[in-house]
Amino acid sequence: MSLAQRVLLTWVFTLVFLIMLVVKLDGKVQWNWFLIFLPVWVFDGILIIMLAIKMAGRCKPGYDPRNGSPDLRLRAWYLTAMLLKLGFCLTLCAKLERLADIKLTFVCIPLWTMLLGALIELGLNIFPERREA
Amino acid sequence: MLFSLRELVQWLGFATFELFLHLAAILVFSVLVALRVDVSTLKLSWWLVFVPLFAADGLSTYFTAIVSIRLYQENEKRLAVLRLLWVLTVLSLKLVCEVLLCQKLAEQEQARDLWFGLIVSPLFILLQFLMIRACRVN
Numbered sequence: 001m002s003l004a005q006r007v008l009l010t011w012v013f014t015l016v017f018l019i020m021l022v023v024k025l026d027g028k029v030q031w032n033w034f035l036i037f038l039p040v041w042v043f044d045g046i047l048i049i050m051l052a053i054k055m056a057g058r059c060k061p062g063y064d065p066r067n068g069s070p071d072l073r074l075r076a077w078y079l080t081a082m083l084l085k086l087g088f089c090l091t092l093c094a095k096l097e098r099l100a101d102i103k104l105t106f107v108c109i110p111l112w113t114m115l116l117g118a119l120i121e122l123g124l125n126i127f128p129e130r131r132e133a
Numbered sequence: 134m135l136f137s138l139r140e141l142v143q144w145l146g147f148a149t150f151e152l153f154l155h156l157a158a159i160l161v162f163s164v165l166v167a168l169r170v171d172v173s174t175l176k177l178s179w180w181l182v183f184v185p186l187f188a189a190d191g192l193s194t195y196f197t198a199i200v201s202i203r204l205y206q207e208n209e210k211r212l213a214v215l216r217l218l219w220v221l222t223v224l225s226l227k228l229v230c231e232v233l234l235c236q237k238l239a240e241q242e243q244a245r246d247l248w249f250g251l252i253v254s255p256l257f258i259l260l261q262f263l264m265i266r267a268c269r270v271n
Contacts, residue, residue, distance in 0.1 A: 006135050007144065007267040015260055018253055025249040047135060078134045104170045108163055115160040122153045125138055 001050075013043040033096040037089055044086050051079050077117065084114040143270050144263070146219045148200070151193050158189030179239040186231050190224050197221070222262065226255040 001009075017039040023029050024036045055075050087110040094100045095107055142149060165182040168175055197220040204213035233252040237244045 003136075003140060003144075003270070004267065007264070010135065011260060011264055011267070015257075018256060018260075022249045022253050051134070081134070103167075105167045108167045111163060112160060115156060115163070119153065119156055119160065122138075122149060122156065126149050126153060 009043075009046070013039045033093040037093055040089055041086075044082055044089075048079065048082050048086075051075060051082065055079070077121070081114050081117060084110040084117075088114070144267055146216065146223070146266065147193070148196070151196060154192055154196075155189050158185040161185040179235050183231055183235045187228070190228050190231075193220070194224055197224075219266075223259060226259045226262075230255040 017037075020031075020036045020039065024031060024033075055072065058072060088107065091100070091102065091107045091110070095102055095104070136144070138149065141152070145152070147155075162182065162185045165177065165185065169177045169179070169182050197217060201213040201217040204210075204216065230252060233247065233255075237247050237249075237252060
Protein backbone atom coordinates (compact mmCIF):
# COMPACT_ATOMS: atom_id res chain seq x y z
CA MET A 1 0.00 0.00 0.00
CA SER A 2 1.46 3.40 -0.97
CA LEU A 3 1.81 6.27 1.50
CA ALA A 4 -1.05 8.18 -0.16
CA GLN A 5 -3.40 5.18 0.19
CA ARG A 6 -2.45 4.70 3.84
CA VAL A 7 -2.93 8.41 4.58
CA LEU A 8 -6.31 8.41 2.82
CA LEU A 9 -7.42 5.31 4.76
CA THR A 10 -6.45 6.90 8.10
CA TRP A 11 -7.96 10.25 7.14
CA VAL A 12 -11.35 8.85 6.04
CA PHE A 13 -11.79 6.68 9.14
CA THR A 14 -10.73 9.51 11.49
CA LEU A 15 -13.11 11.96 9.80
CA VAL A 16 -16.08 9.54 9.91
CA PHE A 17 -15.37 8.67 13.57
CA LEU A 18 -15.13 12.36 14.57
CA ILE A 19 -18.41 13.19 12.79
CA MET A 20 -20.22 10.25 14.45
CA LEU A 21 -18.76 11.19 17.86
CA VAL A 22 -19.86 14.83 17.55
CA VAL A 23 -23.37 13.85 16.42
CA LYS A 24 -23.70 11.48 19.38
CA LEU A 25 -22.25 13.90 21.97
CA ASP A 26 -24.55 16.71 20.79
CA GLY A 27 -27.52 14.40 21.28
CA LYS A 28 -28.65 14.49 17.63
CA VAL A 29 -28.83 10.67 17.48
CA GLN A 30 -29.44 8.02 20.12
CA TRP A 31 -27.17 5.39 18.61
CA ASN A 32 -25.37 2.71 20.59
CA TRP A 33 -21.76 3.58 21.54
CA PHE A 34 -20.56 0.37 19.86
CA LEU A 35 -22.06 1.69 16.61
CA ILE A 36 -20.37 5.09 17.07
CA PHE A 37 -17.03 3.27 17.36
CA LEU A 38 -17.69 1.33 14.11
CA PRO A 39 -14.97 3.22 12.13
CA VAL A 40 -12.49 2.30 14.90
CA TRP A 41 -13.45 -1.41 14.74
CA VAL A 42 -13.16 -1.50 10.93
CA PHE A 43 -9.84 0.42 10.88
CA ASP A 44 -8.33 -1.75 13.63
CA GLY A 45 -9.62 -4.88 11.90
CA ILE A 46 -7.89 -3.87 8.65
CA LEU A 47 -4.64 -3.13 10.52
CA ILE A 48 -4.70 -6.43 12.43
CA ILE A 49 -5.35 -8.42 9.22
CA MET A 50 -2.51 -6.57 7.45
CA LEU A 51 -0.14 -7.27 10.35
CA ALA A 52 -1.17 -10.93 10.59
CA ILE A 53 -0.59 -11.41 6.84
CA LYS A 54 2.86 -9.80 7.08
CA MET A 55 3.78 -11.96 10.11
CA ALA A 56 2.51 -15.10 8.35
CA GLY A 57 4.65 -14.18 5.33
CA ARG A 58 7.77 -14.74 7.45
CA CYS A 59 6.79 -18.36 8.00
CA LYS A 60 6.96 -19.12 4.26
CA PRO A 61 9.83 -21.42 3.20
CA GLY A 62 12.77 -19.56 1.68
CA TYR A 63 12.03 -16.26 3.47
CA ASP A 64 15.16 -14.14 3.90
CA PRO A 65 14.99 -12.20 7.23
CA ARG A 66 17.71 -9.78 5.99
CA ASN A 67 15.48 -8.15 3.37
CA GLY A 68 15.09 -4.99 5.44
CA SER A 69 11.57 -5.47 6.83
CA PRO A 70 11.01 -4.88 10.57
CA ASP A 71 11.78 -7.94 12.70
CA LEU A 72 9.22 -10.28 14.22
CA ARG A 73 9.62 -8.75 17.70
CA LEU A 74 8.55 -5.34 16.38
CA ARG A 75 5.58 -6.82 14.49
CA ALA A 76 4.55 -8.73 17.63
CA TRP A 77 4.66 -5.47 19.60
CA TYR A 78 2.49 -3.73 16.96
CA LEU A 79 -0.04 -6.56 17.18
CA THR A 80 -0.06 -6.36 21.00
CA ALA A 81 -0.53 -2.57 20.81
CA MET A 82 -3.49 -2.98 18.44
CA LEU A 83 -5.09 -5.56 20.72
CA LEU A 84 -4.55 -3.28 23.74
CA LYS A 85 -6.21 -0.39 21.86
CA LEU A 86 -9.12 -2.63 20.90
CA GLY A 87 -9.43 -3.76 24.53
CA PHE A 88 -9.52 -0.14 25.70
CA CYS A 89 -12.18 0.87 23.14
CA LEU A 90 -14.34 -2.20 23.93
CA THR A 91 -14.27 -1.63 27.71
CA LEU A 92 -14.89 2.11 27.19
CA CYS A 93 -17.95 1.37 25.05
CA ALA A 94 -19.17 -1.17 27.64
CA LYS A 95 -18.78 1.47 30.38
CA LEU A 96 -20.54 4.18 28.33
CA GLU A 97 -23.42 1.81 27.52
CA ARG A 98 -23.55 0.85 31.23
CA LEU A 99 -23.13 -2.83 30.37
CA ALA A 100 -20.44 -3.14 33.03
CA ASP A 101 -19.92 -1.13 36.21
CA ILE A 102 -16.15 -0.68 36.06
CA LYS A 103 -13.97 2.20 37.15
CA LEU A 104 -12.37 4.37 34.45
CA THR A 105 -8.94 3.49 35.93
CA PHE A 106 -9.44 -0.17 34.95
CA VAL A 107 -10.76 0.86 31.52
CA CYS A 108 -7.60 2.92 30.95
CA ILE A 109 -5.08 0.19 31.91
CA PRO A 110 -4.75 -1.18 28.31
CA LEU A 111 -4.37 2.41 27.01
CA TRP A 112 -1.63 3.19 29.53
CA THR A 113 0.21 -0.04 28.71
CA MET A 114 0.05 0.81 25.01
CA LEU A 115 1.20 4.41 25.57
CA LEU A 116 4.10 3.28 27.79
CA GLY A 117 5.20 0.79 25.13
CA ALA A 118 4.97 3.48 22.43
CA LEU A 119 6.98 5.89 24.61
CA ILE A 120 9.71 3.25 25.12
CA GLU A 121 9.78 2.54 21.38
CA LEU A 122 10.01 6.28 20.57
CA GLY A 123 12.64 6.80 23.29
CA LEU A 124 14.77 4.04 21.77
CA ASN A 125 14.48 5.81 18.42
CA ILE A 126 15.54 9.15 19.92
CA PHE A 127 18.62 7.60 21.58
CA PRO A 128 19.61 4.83 19.12
CA GLU A 129 23.21 4.55 20.36
CA ARG A 130 21.97 3.32 23.76
CA ARG A 131 19.98 0.58 22.02
CA GLU A 132 23.16 -0.82 20.48
CA ALA A 133 25.15 -0.61 23.74
CA MET B 134 2.50 -0.05 12.31
CA LEU B 135 0.63 1.52 9.37
CA PHE B 136 3.29 4.24 9.07
CA SER B 137 6.99 4.09 9.82
CA LEU B 138 8.36 6.69 12.23
CA ARG B 139 10.10 8.47 9.34
CA GLU B 140 6.83 8.74 7.40
CA LEU B 141 5.01 10.05 10.49
CA VAL B 142 7.69 12.69 11.10
CA GLN B 143 7.49 13.76 7.45
CA TRP B 144 3.69 13.85 7.39
CA LEU B 145 3.01 15.51 10.74
CA GLY B 146 6.01 17.86 10.50
CA PHE B 147 7.02 17.23 14.12
CA ALA B 148 10.37 15.92 15.32
CA THR B 149 10.52 12.51 17.06
CA PHE B 150 11.20 14.26 20.37
CA GLU B 151 8.04 16.37 19.98
CA LEU B 152 5.98 13.24 19.26
CA PHE B 153 7.47 11.73 22.43
CA LEU B 154 6.52 14.85 24.37
CA HIS B 155 2.89 14.85 23.16
CA LEU B 156 2.52 11.10 23.79
CA ALA B 157 3.85 11.53 27.35
CA ALA B 158 1.41 14.42 27.86
CA ILE B 159 -1.51 12.24 26.68
CA LEU B 160 -0.43 9.51 29.13
CA VAL B 161 -0.33 11.91 32.12
CA PHE B 162 -3.59 13.55 30.97
CA SER B 163 -5.40 10.18 30.79
CA VAL B 164 -4.17 9.30 34.30
CA LEU B 165 -5.49 12.65 35.61
CA VAL B 166 -8.86 12.15 33.83
CA ALA B 167 -9.21 8.69 35.42
CA LEU B 168 -8.35 10.18 38.85
CA ARG B 169 -10.80 13.07 38.32
CA VAL B 170 -13.65 10.70 37.41
CA ASP B 171 -12.96 7.84 39.87
CA VAL B 172 -11.70 9.66 43.00
CA SER B 173 -14.43 12.17 43.82
CA THR B 174 -12.69 13.21 47.07
CA LEU B 175 -9.70 14.54 45.09
CA LYS B 176 -11.69 17.54 43.69
CA LEU B 177 -9.33 18.14 40.74
CA SER B 178 -10.31 21.06 38.55
CA TRP B 179 -10.64 20.32 34.81
CA TRP B 180 -8.15 23.12 34.06
CA LEU B 181 -5.60 21.27 36.22
CA VAL B 182 -6.36 17.99 34.42
CA PHE B 183 -5.58 19.67 31.07
CA VAL B 184 -2.24 21.12 32.30
CA PRO B 185 -0.08 18.28 30.77
CA LEU B 186 -1.57 18.99 27.32
CA PHE B 187 -1.04 22.76 27.65
CA ALA B 188 2.51 22.16 28.92
CA ALA B 189 3.29 19.87 25.96
CA ASP B 190 2.00 22.55 23.55
CA GLY B 191 4.17 25.19 25.25
CA LEU B 192 7.30 23.02 25.25
CA SER B 193 6.70 22.05 21.62
CA THR B 194 6.39 25.72 20.65
CA TYR B 195 9.65 26.50 22.49
CA PHE B 196 11.43 23.57 20.80
CA THR B 197 10.15 24.67 17.36
CA ALA B 198 11.26 28.26 17.97
CA ILE B 199 14.78 27.06 18.84
CA VAL B 200 14.96 24.77 15.79
CA SER B 201 13.66 27.53 13.49
CA ILE B 202 16.21 30.04 14.82
CA ARG B 203 19.02 27.52 14.25
CA LEU B 204 17.76 26.80 10.73
CA TYR B 205 17.56 30.54 10.03
CA GLN B 206 21.14 31.04 11.26
CA GLU B 207 22.30 28.22 8.97
CA ASN B 208 20.77 30.09 5.99
CA GLU B 209 17.84 27.66 5.62
CA LYS B 210 15.45 30.62 5.82
CA ARG B 211 12.62 29.14 3.74
CA LEU B 212 12.65 25.86 5.68
CA ALA B 213 12.76 27.73 9.02
CA VAL B 214 9.73 29.91 8.20
CA LEU B 215 7.73 27.01 6.73
CA ARG B 216 8.41 24.77 9.74
CA LEU B 217 7.54 27.52 12.20
CA LEU B 218 4.29 28.37 10.37
CA TRP B 219 3.19 24.73 10.09
CA VAL B 220 3.90 23.79 13.72
CA LEU B 221 2.32 26.98 15.07
CA THR B 222 -0.82 26.35 12.97
CA VAL B 223 -1.15 22.76 14.22
CA LEU B 224 -0.45 23.67 17.85
CA SER B 225 -2.83 26.63 17.87
CA LEU B 226 -5.66 24.54 16.39
CA LYS B 227 -4.97 21.83 18.98
CA LEU B 228 -4.87 24.41 21.77
CA VAL B 229 -8.20 25.99 20.72
CA CYS B 230 -9.84 22.56 20.77
CA GLU B 231 -8.37 21.76 24.22
CA VAL B 232 -9.39 25.10 25.74
CA LEU B 233 -12.96 24.83 24.40
CA LEU B 234 -13.29 21.24 25.64
CA CYS B 235 -11.90 22.21 29.04
CA GLN B 236 -14.33 25.12 29.29
CA LYS B 237 -17.24 22.87 28.34
CA LEU B 238 -16.27 20.33 31.02
CA ALA B 239 -15.46 22.89 33.72
CA GLU B 240 -18.50 25.13 33.27
CA GLN B 241 -21.20 22.73 32.12
CA GLU B 242 -24.10 25.03 33.06
CA GLN B 243 -22.69 28.29 31.61
CA ALA B 244 -21.21 26.58 28.53
CA ARG B 245 -24.46 24.92 27.44
CA ASP B 246 -24.42 26.81 24.12
CA LEU B 247 -20.94 25.45 23.38
CA TRP B 248 -21.84 22.38 21.32
CA PHE B 249 -19.37 19.63 20.54
CA GLY B 250 -19.43 20.36 16.80
CA LEU B 251 -17.92 23.75 17.57
CA ILE B 252 -15.37 22.30 20.00
CA VAL B 253 -14.13 19.73 17.45
CA SER B 254 -14.17 22.17 14.49
CA PRO B 255 -10.41 23.01 14.86
CA LEU B 256 -9.71 19.28 14.47
CA PHE B 257 -11.75 19.19 11.24
CA ILE B 258 -9.68 22.10 9.91
CA LEU B 259 -6.49 20.32 11.03
CA LEU B 260 -7.58 17.18 9.18
CA GLN B 261 -7.92 19.17 5.93
CA PHE B 262 -4.42 20.64 6.43
CA LEU B 263 -3.00 17.16 7.11
CA MET B 264 -4.54 15.84 3.89
CA ILE B 265 -3.00 18.69 1.87
CA ARG B 266 0.37 18.11 3.53
CA ALA B 267 0.14 14.37 2.81
CA CYS B 268 -0.21 15.13 -0.93
CA ARG B 269 2.88 17.37 -0.72
CA VAL B 270 4.96 14.80 1.17
CA ASN B 271 3.89 11.99 -1.14
